[in-house]
Amino acid sequence: MSNENPGMLKRFYCLIGMAIILYCTYLVYILVMHIWHQEGSHAEETAYKDNLTESERLYQQMLEGIDKEEADSEYRDIGKSHELYTFHNSEIKVKKDTQNYCIKCHGDVPHDKKKEIRSFLNMHAFFLACETCHIKVENVEDKKFVWYNKITGERHSRIDIDSYLGNTVNKLLVLRKEGDEYIPYATSQMKKYISTFNRNVTSMSSSAKSAGLKVVHRPMSEKPVRCDSCHTTNINEAYIPLQKVGYPENRISRILGNEVVGMIEKYKEFYIPGFLKPTEEEE
DSSP states (O other): OTTHHHHHHHHHHHHHHHHHHHHHHHHHHHHHHHHHHHHHHHHHHHHHHHTOOHHHHHHHHHHHOSOOSOOOGGGGSHHHHHHTTGGGOOOOOOOOOSSOSTHHHHOSSOOOSOTTTHHHHHHHTTTBOHHHHHSOOOOGGGEEEEEEETTTOOEESOOOOOSOOOSOSEEEEEEEEETTEEEOSSOHHHHHHHHHHHHHGGGSOHHHHHHHHHHHTTTOOSSOOOHHHHSOSOGGGOSSOHHHHTOOHHHHHHHTSHHHHHHHHHTSSOOOOGGGSOOOOOO
């Protein structure tokens, strides 16, 4: 019996050593994959920025802004953001979007990097689906715009717009042509994938999470729809067919008017005096 114990101990220690080696190998693999994905993303971002024109670079700077830190989570929820400003004493109940798959992660008010213009951008998020601006369809024949109900998901090719949409229950969504049909980018298959991803993301490894995010954001355009793509002086050049989706003449004249177009053209570089830049309240 005494002669067998040393052999059993050796086998036991060998198994422990092999387990440690395998675990260390796994850790090294995870680290290498994480670094590889990080470097790949950085290289893609660098290549994208290098290919921007001067006008596009200035526009990107305007969107990114001077404040790179994420805003408080309250800003992402349109209901909570309104609660922050109770001094308005508004009785309006904001109609939240329960249909769009982008807001599952990004929230109803996704633009928060640049304080000077985030209200302007988030105002558009009231009535424009994220895909409408961030998935750009170049060919007119390959795209179709529809309004969907934020609560029920019911779609209409046109709605009656008096003047301003205000706290509307409808959002404008772009569809892409596939065969003889126009379909949304958020197909049922994609929605199912995103639901599974969101459910498991906290337990995912860094490499799996990075790969999953790439799948989710694959349809996104590197160069989204610019402000002056819609706010142009020529209605035939506007990215959105304003008349076709229901905008009345008086509203179109304001969207394409010199005031809005001129403001966008003038403030592409967006110079703001330092004392006018918003600051956080000190606690």
